Amino acid sequence: xxxxxxxxxxxxxxxxxxxxxxxxxxxxxxxxxxxxxxxxxxxxxxxxxxxxxxxxxxxxxxxxxxxxxxxxxxxxxxxxxxxxxxxxxxxxxxxxxxxxxxxxxxxxxxxxxxxxxxxxxxxxxxxxxxxxxxxxxxxxxxxxxxxxxxxxxxxxxxxxxxxxxxxxxxxxxxxxxxxxxxxxxxxxxxxxxxxx
Amino acid sequence: xxxxxxxxxxxxxxxxxxxxxxxxxxxxxxxxxxxxxxxxxxxxxxxxxxxxxxxxxxxxxxxxxxxxxxxxxxxxxxxxxxxxxxxxxxxxxxxxxxxxxxxxxxxxxxxxxxxxxxxxxxxxxxxxxxxxxxxxxxxxxxxxxxxxxxxxxxxxxxxxxxxxxxxxxxxxxxxxxxxxxxxxxxxxxxxxxxxxxxxxxxxxxxxxxxxxxxxxxxxxxxxxxxxxxxxxxxxxxxxxxxxxxxxxxxxxxxxxxxxxxxxxxxxxxxx
Numbered sequence: 288x289x290x291x292x293x294x295x296x297x298x299x300x301x302x303x304x305x306x307x308x309x310x311x312x313x314x315x316x317x318x319x320x321x322x323x324x325x326x327x328x329x330x331x332x333x334x335x336x337x338x339x340x341x342x343x344x345x346x347x348x349x350x351x352x353x354x355x356x357x358x359x360x361x362x363x364x365x366x367x368x369x370x371x372x373x374x375x376x377x378x379x380x381x382x383x384x385x386x387x388x389x390x391x392x393x394x395x396x397x398x399x400x401x402x403x404x405x406x407x408x409x410x411x412x413x414x415x416x417x418x419x420x421x422x423x424x425x426x427x428x429x430x431x432x433x434x435x436x437x438x439x440x441x442x443x444x445x446x447x448x449x450x451x452x453x454x455x456x457x458x459x460x461x462x463x464x465x466x467x468x469x470x471x472x473x474x475x476x477x478x479x480x481x482x483x
Numbered sequence: 484x485x486x487x488x489x490x491x492x493x494x495x496x497x498x499x500x501x502x503x504x505x506x507x508x509x510x511x512x513x514x515x516x517x518x519x520x521x522x523x524x525x526x527x528x529x530x531x532x533x534x535x536x537x538x539x540x541x542x543x544x545x546x547x548x549x550x551x552x553x554x555x556x557x558x559x560x561x562x563x564x565x566x567x568x569x570x571x572x573x574x575x576x577x578x579x580x581x582x583x584x585x586x587x588x589x590x591x592x593x594x595x596x597x598x599x600x601x602x603x604x605x606x607x608x609x610x611x612x613x614x615x616x617x618x619x620x621x622x623x624x625x626x627x628x629x630x631x632x633x634x635x636x637x638x639x640x641x642x643x644x645x646x647x648x649x650x651x652x653x654x655x656x657x658x659x660x661x662x663x664x665x666x667x668x669x670x671x672x673x674x675x676x677x678x679x680x681x682x683x684x685x686x687x688x689x690x691x692x693x694x695x696x697x698x699x700x701x702x703x704x705x706x707x708x709x710x711x712x713x714x715x716x717x718x719x720x721x722x723x724x725x726x727x728x729x730x731x732x733x734x735x736x737x738x739x740x741x742x743x744x745x746x747x748x749x750x751x752x753x754x
Contacts, residue, residue, distance in 0.1 A: 290688040291658035295623040302625035303589035307579040310588065322686075324657060328622045330685040335585035373583040412517075415540050415554055419520050436520045440529050443493040 295324045303328070311336065312367065313360045336363070336373070340381065343405045347381075350393045361388060371483055375410040378402040379423070379462055379481055386461070399425065400432060403462075404446050407434025411444035420467040424478060426457045438470055484714045484744040485509040485568075486737060487535060487721040491517060496529065498730055503532045507737045510568055512537050512721040519557045523564045535674070535719060536567040537645075542577040543606040544590075544599055555609035562612060568719055569674045571615040571645040572606070574599060589619045592628035596635065603640045615643035615674050618665075620653035620692035622683075629654070630664045637671055644668050647676035648709075649692065649702045656680075656690040662705050669712040677702060677740070678723035695726035698736050706743050714744060 295301040297320055306325060309315035310332035319326040340362075341348055341355050351357040362384045366373065371380055382402045385394045403423045410421045411434040423432045429452060435445040455475055457463075463478030487510040490499045502508045512535040518526055541554050562570065576588030590599065607614050616636070618629060633644045651665055680702070681693035706713070713720070722740060724733055 289656045289658070290690075293658070293686070293688045295658075300624035302591055303621070303623050304576075304591045304594070304625075306623065307576065307584075307588050310579070310584055310586070311582055324623050324686075324689055327683045327686045327689040331622075331683055331691065332584065332586040334684060339585055370581070372578075372581050373585070413540065415516055415519070415557075417553060417557060437493055437518065438520050438522075439493070440496055440518070440521055440525055441493050 293322070293324055295328075296320065297323060301325050311363065311373065313356075313363050339409075340378070343408075344378070344381075344398075344401050346398055346401060350385075350390050358385075358390065369483065374482065375413055376406050376464075376482055378406040378409065383461070383481075396428065400428075400430070400448070403432040404434075404448070407432050407446045408444060410434050411436045411446070416466075418466040418468055419470055420472070422465050422467065422472070424451075424458050424463050426459070426461050426463075429457075433472065435470065484740075485719045486740050486744065487512050487719055488733065488737070489514065489537065489721055489723045489725075491725060492728075495728055498728070498733075500530060501730070502733070502737070503530055507734055507741075508532065508722075510535055510719060512719075513567075514539055515558065515561060515567075516540050516554075519561070523560050526561065527564055534565050534567050535721065536562070536565075536570045537721075538570070538572040540577070541572055541606070543572060544574070544595075544602045545576070545578060548605070551606065551609060555606075558610065562610060568717075569615050569643070569645070570610060570612050571617060571674065574616045575619055587619075589621055589623075589625070591625060592632035596632060600636060600639050603636065603642050607640065607642060613641060613643055615645040615672075617645040617647050617676065618650050618654075618668075620647070620650040620680070620690075621659045622653075622657050622689060622691070624658070626654045626657075626659035627664070630660055630668055633668045634671075637668075643674060644672045645674045645676060646672040646713075647678075647692075648705050648713075649676070649678050649680055649698070652699070652702050652705055653680050653690045653692050656701075662709065666709070666712060669709050672713070673715065673718050675713055675718070675720045676723055677706065677720060693726070694723045697732065698739065703739060703743070706740070710743060720744070 309329050315329045337359055348355050362381055365384050382399055407421055419436050421434045431449050431451055433447050437443050458478040462481050465476050465479055486508055488508045489512045491514040510533040511530045515536040516538050655661055678694045679696045679698050680690050683689040683691050
């Protein structure tokens with residue numbers, strides 16, 4: 288069955304391009320008529336962000352309301368203000384937002400490392416640069432989280448946590464990162480700041 | 484018609500190898516940019532059947548030239564060594580004002596034509612091969628312009644269309660162009676996709692491309708109705724499954740495709 292009667296908007300045609308500003312904005316759900324394809328289109332887009340966050344880090348759902356709206360809507364609004372690119376590192380920015388939010392006291396070391404692992408895994412799957420690994424470090428920890436792109440047909444991406452005890456500096460900020468062009472972690476080029 | 488299966492994840496390697504070994508598929512479509520750090524020789528040895536390349540994240544319409552040059556340099560050795568049946572990519576927005584879209588945006592087929600035309604020419608030149616670009620499973624309006632867009636793009640750039648019939652069915656169910664409007668595109672295309680669709684969470688009157696289960700009846704009807712336009716020498720049809728990847732279910736759909744494209748006896752072949 289075909290549903291041409293369900294209009295994109297009740298009063299006029301609307302193209303996807305006109306919705307681009309709203310695809311990442313939770314408040315758009317209130318502005319668009321529920322009985323429209325435009326509403327469904329925006330809802331689908333937002334659900335992708337929601338699932339990308341909470342499916343990978345379900346512990347976040349224990350921090351606030353069960354639907355995660357307090358965290359999701361709060362972070363997305365802040366992300367818009369900060370002009371975040373929502374790249375692979377967006378999990379790390381969620382951690383930064385939590386650290387200055389009403390949920391700051393629930394942000395444990397374990398949750399911080401979950402967010403770091405999620406970011407490293409996303410980089411390993413989505414980054415298309417020639418670099419093969421990303422290393423994430425935290426000022427408050429000697430543990431590094433490393434994400435590796437697949438280098439074998441069967442292996443898939445890998446994320447590992449390693450302890451570093453060789454006098455290497457911690458990042459100056461709360462988090463730092465560097466990339467590697469080799470599948471051997473044999474050089475330390477210094478920490479880079481978190482990209483936006 | 485050569486029937487293939489999309490290979491996206493390393494963990495499904497044994498299943499895809501089994502499908503090829505048992506003759507359920509004639510070729511494997513590699514989501515090649517997932518494997519750019521796997522040694523080329525390992526990829527070449529992985530399957531005993533030909534391969535096609537599907538690119539997901541080149542973002543060739545919107546990235547800068549240097550980024551595209553670098554990506555092409557990574558991809559070219561795979562093309563040169565594996566000699567794929569085709570190389571394909573996506574016509575869509577991946578970002579908006581610098582922000583990543585987690586559900587890709589549909590281009591404006593009128594306003595964006597020149598930009599896409601220019602980038603296709605650049606991308607084909609860098610890779611040294613024809614690019615086949617996929618149509619979008621439209622949800623809102625504007626997709627009536629899509630068939631003519633792809634016809635113009637093929638004529639102006641020499642690219643091909645990777646015609647995803649189930650994407651076109653999604654668009655049609657959402658008020659877009661009929662399959663009939665795509666006749667000229669189907670006639671010119673040599674490479675095709677098909678998969679399942681589902682309903683949107685917020686409203687089951689909206690159809691979304693899902694790749695998560697068995698093909699729908701109207702998708703199969705579309706394949707039968709336009710078989711004459713699609714089935715031609717060198718043609719490929721890739722069955723896509725990204726969720727619920729279970730051997731029996733995948734095989735069930737592949738056998739339906741085999742049935743649709745079974746050889747029709749001609750007078751010359753009859754005893």
